[in-house]
Amino acid sequence: MSEKTDIRLFSSTVMDNFSSVLLDFGEVGLDTGLEESILRELPVLSTLVALYKGGVGIRNWLFVRKLITFLKELSSIPLEERQNFLEEIERNPQKSREFEGVLLLLIERADSFQKPSILGKLLKHHILGNISYEDATRLSYMVDRVYIYDLYYLLNFTYGVQRNPNIAASLESIGLLSFAGIDGGKLSEPTSGGVIYGLNEYGKMLLKYGLDTVA
Numbered sequence: 289m290s291e292k293t294d295i296r297l298f299s300s301t302v303m304d305n306f307s308s309v310l311l312d313f314g315e316v317g318l319d320t321g322l323e324e325s326i327l328r329e330l331p332v333l334s335t336l337v338a339l340y341k342g343g344v345g346i347r348n349w350l351f352v353r354k355l356i357t358f359l360k361e362l363s364s365i366p367l368e369e370r371q372n373f374l375e376e377i378e379r380n381p382q383k384s385r386e387f388e389g390v391l392l393l394l395i396e397r398a399d400s401f402q403k404p405s406i407l408g409k410l411l412k413h414h415i416l417g418n419i420s421y422e423d424a425t426r427l428s429y430m431v432d433r434v435y436i437y438d439l440y441y442l443l444n445f446t447y448g449v450q451r452n453p454n455i456a457a458s459l460e461s462i463g464l465l466s467f468a469g470i471d472g473g474k475l476s477e478p479t480s481g482g483v484i485y486g487l488n489e490y491g492k493m494l495l496k497y498g499l500d501t502v503a
Contacts, residue, residue, distance in 0.1 A: 354395050354404040361408025365415055373415045387425060394428055400436040406498045407431060413497040427494055430462045442487070442495055449482040456485045464491035 362370075377384035391411065395404050407428055414424040431439070441455045442464065449471050450456040459465045468486040487495070 351396050354398055354401060357401050358391075358395050358404035358408040358411075361405055362412055362415075365412055369415055383421070387421065390425060390428065394432045397432070402436050403431055406439075406494075409498050409500065419493060419497055423490075423493060426463075427490060427498060430464060430490065430494070431498065433462045434458065434464075439494075439499065442491060443499060445487055445491075447486050448484055450485055453482055456483070459491070460485060464488065464494060 391407060394407060398404050398407075410419065410424045410427050410431075413419050414421060419427075435458070438455050438458050441452065441459065445465075447468070456465055460467060464487075465485045466488040468484040471481045471484050474481075
């Protein structure tokens with residue numbers, strides 16, 4: 289992404305128009321849709337496509353695709369909620385620009401197309417008032433730091449000694465699981481014991497608000 293490109297996620301142009309624009313993308317296909325005049329309704333994407341056509345390269349093209357994946361998650365937010373969110377951030381522009389910058393950075397460097405989808409879900413639930421700004425930001429950084437398929441381990445997580453202790457340790461290291469003790473196991477079963485892990489509050493929030501529809 290070009291450092292000179294000013295991309296605004298939190299603007300009335302984006303928040304009021306992306307639903308219809310993304311619907312058109314779905315109808316004509318991504319590659320074709322990016323060529324259509326409807327793109328002019330969403331400057332955040334048209335700017336990046338212009339960069340791509342100018343020879344900036346595949347990195348920006350991938351960013352466009354990840355950004356579309358992110359925005360799709362916001363399309364179900366009622367217009368009234370979007371407008372309330374815009375009014376709120378207008379009262380604190382510095383904070384909103386910091387959050388906007390964090391999201392754009394994490395979307396750009398996401399190492400899978402699933403991560404922007406999760407980030408979009410977290411922003412959606414922040415806009416809907418289900419999670420705070422602080423929690424949405426912290427969870428977004430956690431998602432950035434983890435191998436995407438380790439996150440799916442949470443979908444079937446149960447308290448106790450884990451079937452895959454390496455994945456559990458990875459999830460603990462980023463703050464989604466908590467150490468809950470040691471199970472000494474049985475003398476007759478040398479491999480029966482191990483570290484006990486529990487799902488902490490951040491893990492519960494990510495399950496509920498970020499992984500709710502992830503397959």
